[in-house]
Amino acid sequence: MEAALADLERVQTQILERISKLELSHLPQNAESLPSSSPLTNAGILARLSNILRSNCVNDFFFKRVPSDYYDWPLESRRDVLCAASVHHLCKSIVLVNTQAQSNVIDCSDQNNSKYYVVVAQYTARFNAETVKKFLYAINNGKISKKKFNLRLAPEETSIKLTGFEHNAVTCIGMQTDIPVILDEAIVKLKPDFFWLGGGEVDLKLGIRTPEFINFVKPFIVSCSGT
Numbered sequence: 001m002e003a004a005l006a007d008l009e010r011v012q013t014q015i016l017e018r019i020s021k022l023e024l025s026h027l028p029q030n031a032e033s034l035p036s037s038s039p040l041t042n043a044g045i046l047a048r049l050s051n052i053l054r055s056n057c058v059n060d061f062f063f064k065r066v067p068s069d070y071y072d073w074p075l076e077s078r079r080d081v082l083c084a085a086s087v088h089h090l091c092k093s094i095v096l097v098n099t100q101a102q103s104n105v106i107d108c109s110d111q112n113n114s115k116y117y118v119v120v121a122q123y124t125a126r127f128n129a130e131t132v133k134k135f136l137y138a139i140n141n142g143k144i145s146k147k148k149f150n151l152r153l154a155p156e157e158t159s160i161k162l163t164g165f166e167h168n169a170v171t172c173i174g175m176q177t178d179i180p181v182i183l184d185e186a187i188v189k190l191k192p193d194f195f196w197l198g199g200g201e202v203d204l205k206l207g208i209r210t211p212e213f214i215n216f217v218k219p220f221i222v223s224c225s226g227t
Contacts, residue, residue, distance in 0.1 A: 085192050
């Protein structure tokens with residue numbers, strides 16, 4: 001039985017990846033791969049993201065380099081190297097795809113009914129896709145069937161193409177595509193109100209003041225996790 005379920009999951013993943021590739025080929029020009037000279041692919045990421053933040057009135061932020069084996073460390077060690085207030089202040093940005101979106105929904109042009117979303121969540125929390133599904137259904141005033149919302153982790157290739165950032169480097173600042181962002185409400189409630197997330201490179205982390213992040217990114221704030 002377990003072998004059959006594993007085979008089914010593998011086939012479903014392959015189908016999702018093929019669908020994502022087809023959909024990406026129809027995205028607007030600004031969502032296509034950038035040339036090798038792009039700031040997203042050279043050592044200027046820190047400066048580029050810093051300029052974006054400052055130009056949008058974000059002043060309370062901090063970038064920090066971490067060791068190459070950072071992701072092999074327990075959360076307590078990551079907290080210590082970043083001088084974070086707690087392990088709950090360590091967050092990540094993940095790209096989700098709506099696998100059941102209507103056939104005409106192929107990009108991020110409609111924030112309320114987007115093909116893709118970036119969710120910012122805590123490492124210590126468990127993401128609950130069902131709460132996001134209910135939220136999207138509600139903001140569309142029930143005009144779209146709940147069956148048309150099924151958020152799943154986007155294939156890595158899709159995430160890289162949409163954001164311009166590789167795995168463990170994804171941040172919702174300076175993304176290649178204007179993907180709507182969902183911020184877990186638990187992060188908003190953190191004290192002190194300064195959290196950490198990816199900084200555009202695997203060994204680069206960004207600490208930022210929560211109110212300034214919200215004012216700039218303008219995310220949907222949704223209670224979408226549990227412990």
